[in-house]
Amino acid sequence: MAALSALFRGFIPFSAAIAALALSGCNEHVSPAASTSPAPGAQIVASGYSPRPAAIAITQMEGAPAPLQSQFMAYFNAAAGQQDVALTDSAAARYLVRGYISAFPVDGGARLTCVWDIYDRTNHRAQRLNDEIALRGAAPDPWTLVDSAALSALAQRSASELAAYLSNTPEALAATARNANDAVKNAVAPASPDAPRPQALSYAPAR
Template identity: 35%
Template sequence: MARIIQTGRMAALAVTVLLGACQTDSFSSNGSPEGVPIALESIDGAPPPVRTALINELTTAAADRKVELVGSAAQARYRVRGYLSTETVNGETKVAYVWDVFDSEQRRAKRLTGTSPGKVAGKTISASDKETLAKLANASMDEIAEFLSAAGSATPIQTAANVDSEAVAAQ
């Protein structure tokens, strides 16, 4: 168990070193995911070699989409926890994934789910299934980047209480 935790910490550190821990607390004006640091906290359901290989693929996919991954100990706007499993449908084994994106107050902001676009060789995924892991990472990071972009271009919602207090102040 300690080795798994150590592997996860080393992978998070590698992500931090690879992408840097440059922090910005404001969203880009064009609604892109740039400048919105996210921390990949965990990926459950995968053996350590698969987890490490997937983190490498996610790092590449994040860089391609200008998503800023930081280490799990770093300050981040969002924190992501992933869950993997394999499922067999009509004789074809695929990797099912869930990514829970949490805000800075540890509330789930988004849940992303799906299956890998490619099939797995055998009944379980292995670190050698690089094509499947790359497809999974690309599909996952597309969804995460889309979420970050939408969150960056969203304007604050005006609540009824705000409208009422503004109306009273105007009188």
């Protein structure tokens, strides 16, 4: 009986410690909006927050003939800047992005497509984005139907969808929350009315 009592005395503090850890986890406030990013394949709607905190590095772009690929990237970089997407190098990026462009024939013309695979810092693919535009005409080589207008339109669409995805990332939501907290802390409290200044005392001459 004494041994059993000692066993329970040793078990109770251990159980209490586990319960305390569980309660501390439950009490930690986590914003529901910041808990997840859009699921792969889901329609992405911009959060309204800036995507800039989720900086990206484009580590690969392939698929198109070199002149068209260079022209597309010039359009894309400009469009990304207009969408407040931060482009940086791999060392400073929060996400690494690989791009693929292709053109293939269809009835009445061709399709120009762009695919972006977005990876986090653990090399896990967080999202795949797909965009395409229709090209009119007929040619044995669909790339001959691609012009500057088509590349610009695809770049604008790709940058817009990428910005929408990045605006929903934990980095973008956390930065917005921090900025909101800083704004509250830095708010100037209403000034209290000035206290009346003390008046100098005057003494009437003694008679």
